[in-house]
Amino acid sequence: MAQKAVLIVFAHQSAASFNAALRDAAVQELTDQGCRVTVSDLYAMKFRSSATQDDIIGELKNPDLFQYGEETMHAWMEGRLSDDITAEQRKVEEAQLIIFQFPLYWFSVPAILKGWFDRVLTQGFAFTLQNMYSGGAFKDKKAVLSFTTGAAETMFQPDGINGDINVTLWPLQHGILHFCGFQVLAPQIFWSPAHCPAAARLQMLEGWRARLRGLLTETPLASAPCELFDLSFQGGFTLRPAVKEQQETRPFGISTGHHLGKPLPPNNQTKAPSEDSTDSRK
Structure with missing residues (x-):
């Protein structure tokens, strides 16, 4: 059986964070399964979060009216995207599973991870209007959000003050990942680990390790x-x-x-x- 390739896109600044512990657990468990695991540590890489003209090598198609989506699509087709984008796209192409590990910021992802989505998932490479959602470019790949929250689980219930977590996740899981065709697995949510005792955090880690043992065969949402x-x-x-x-x-x-x-x-x-x-x- 061919070795499975897994990409972990990691977005936390501290090596001592619970997110880092979750990343390390995933690397170990998946490697033990025989997977080839690659980590994109966005802060360590100093990955640029802004989608700008600097992402394109060479002349613009329309210098009078810069349109990022159109210009990067042409640049992708012609091999003129910046090296950091090209490197990440190569990792995406090789992976059968992508894990996004991050803390939830303002009901969304940290800016550096949003920049990864903006810059790496270019038109043509990740989607077209003819190839999207269930017919998308990455329909044979799986993706999962693994994230920590500052809020307790009760706050993200339908009757909680933050509202239904299903609504919070829709733009990320449907609007980004599934739009590009990914089979989106159920998210792994770690509720308020900073406010939990150490024993509870260890239990969370063990639960993640247990899930990782069967993650590659899970049914998508x-x-x-x-x-x-x-x-x-x-x-x-x-x-x-x-x-x-x-x-x-x-x-x-x-x-x-x-x-x-x-x-x-x-x-x-x-x-x-x-x-x-x-x-x-x-």
């Missing part, structure tokens, strides 16, 4: 397949009429984002369908 939509500008990339009609009698929306004005399907962004029998597509 449920998503709305592209065939449910009219994928044309004339149709507006909206649900097909027959699909809307079928959904009228369902108790929940299709997904967290495709709620159709109904209650959100429970745990849509936190548990795979096999773990939750409320998959509204069934």
